[in-house]
Each structure stands twice: as C-alpha cells, then as structure tokens.
Amino acid sequence: MQIATWNVNSIRQRTDHLLRYLDEVAPDILCLQELKCTDDAFPREAIEAKGYHAAVHGQKGFNGVAILSKTPIETKCGLPGDPGDEHARFIEGVMDSDIGRLRVVSLYLPNGNPPDTEKYPYKLAWMDRLIAHAQELLRCEEKLVLAGDYNVIPTPGDCFDPAVWAGDALFLPQTRTKFQTLLNLGFTNALRAVTDQIGLYTFWDYQAGAWQRNKGICIDHLLLSPQAADHLQEVVIDKERRAEEKPSDHVPVRIRLT
C-alpha cells in the first residue's frame, strides 16, 4: 500500500492536479497541506467521487491540512499542548489497510521566517509540542506515519547551496537539532532509510527560475515508527508534478509499505 504527502499550495487552485494524481498514482492514503480554505470550500464531492474518504481541518486563507483515504478514517484535529493555537496545521487519523491498522498524521510545521520575529519562537514551540505528542504516540507501539511539510532542511545535502540557507528558519541549527530530537525518539526518516543520495528535493521556489535551475530543498518528509518502518519497501518523489501547468511549489513524496 502507498502513503503520500503533498503541500498543494491552495486546494482550490490545485483540484485538477489532485484529481489527476488520484487517478494516475492512486495512493491508498494522501496527506495534504496548505489547503488555504475552510472546510466548506474543500472539494469533497470530487474527491469522494474518486473513491476516497476525506478528513479535513481547514482555515480561512491560510494553512489547512487533510487526510484522504480509500478506507474510512477516525479523525482528531489539532496538535495538543496549546489550546490558544488556532492554526490548522495538524490532523491525525486511524484507518485500516492491507498491512493492518495505521495511525497517520498530516502536518504543516510553521515556516518560522523571519527568525528575528515572533514567528521563529512559535516554530520552535510547535516543534516541542510535536516532539511531546510523538513521544506519547510511540508508546502505543502502532504502525505510525508522521507525514507532511516540516519546513526543515535536515542536512546540507538537502538543499542546493547551504550558504544561501545558513540564516534561514528552515536550516538554522536550532531547527535542525529539534528535528533530530524528533527522529531520536525512534523514528525513521523514510527517504534516508532507502538512500543517502544528496540533491533530492521536494520544493522549488516559484521565483528566479528555481525549478529550471534545480535550486530546490527537501522539506517534505515521512517519519515512521519502528512498527511502520518494518514494512517500508520504497520511497518515490513525484518530481514530474512540478513541471505541470500552474503547479504547486511542492511535489508529492510517496512511500510503499508491504
């Protein structure tokens, strides 16, 4: 079975892209980020017509995450740890699959730029909450997948030029250390379990011909609990989606579990 994650940068602008992807790749589960719409405006009918259930945590204008699944989803919205946080950046679902019951999270970690504003402490605090919640989830010893746009460049090999990103919230030492702390709880970064190749990217900026020059970064990740990692067969970055008309600036990342 396949699980994919995709920051679509507005679900309403990308509905046709999404439906093509469901037709052509047909992942069993698809985690979406940056819906940029309320639950009411989510294109639920078109997605259900393709044979998917949809769990949606939307927000007007910004953020917004969802989980699509061929099997029914039991859903919880929101990352624990701060009742005052109203950003729609986290949704957690449980569903059946051909390898058994799964718990899947679709997350959109805060960008954090510029780092000298309140945005960066918010990012770090969000990461602390994610670490705390992930630690709780690991105790269940389930097949668990934390998928999404982490807004973290884990290593220098995950961007085209580390010097360009040196002072950026996506690459600052504190950011990378917290991401490593999350991994150290016992997660497997799916991509890094199958390859040590550098220069594999999931995002290319719209500006300055970043796609044409292959000036990308790898910030969309799937983290697997030990029970899920035992089933990992393959990781694919669906890079060709970046060459479509009016694409998202992110491409899907997809794992196969057998």
Place this chain on the structure above:
DNA sequence: ATGACTTGCGCGGCAAGA
C-alpha cells in the same frame, strides 16, 4: 537587488510563503 512568483482577501495593494 529591499527583486524575482503565487495565493488569499476582496477590489487596493498587502501579508505570507520558503
């Protein structure tokens, strides 16, 4: 080069993204 796009909001240019 304080740039370059794209989107939402809402109808005038910002804010946000990464």
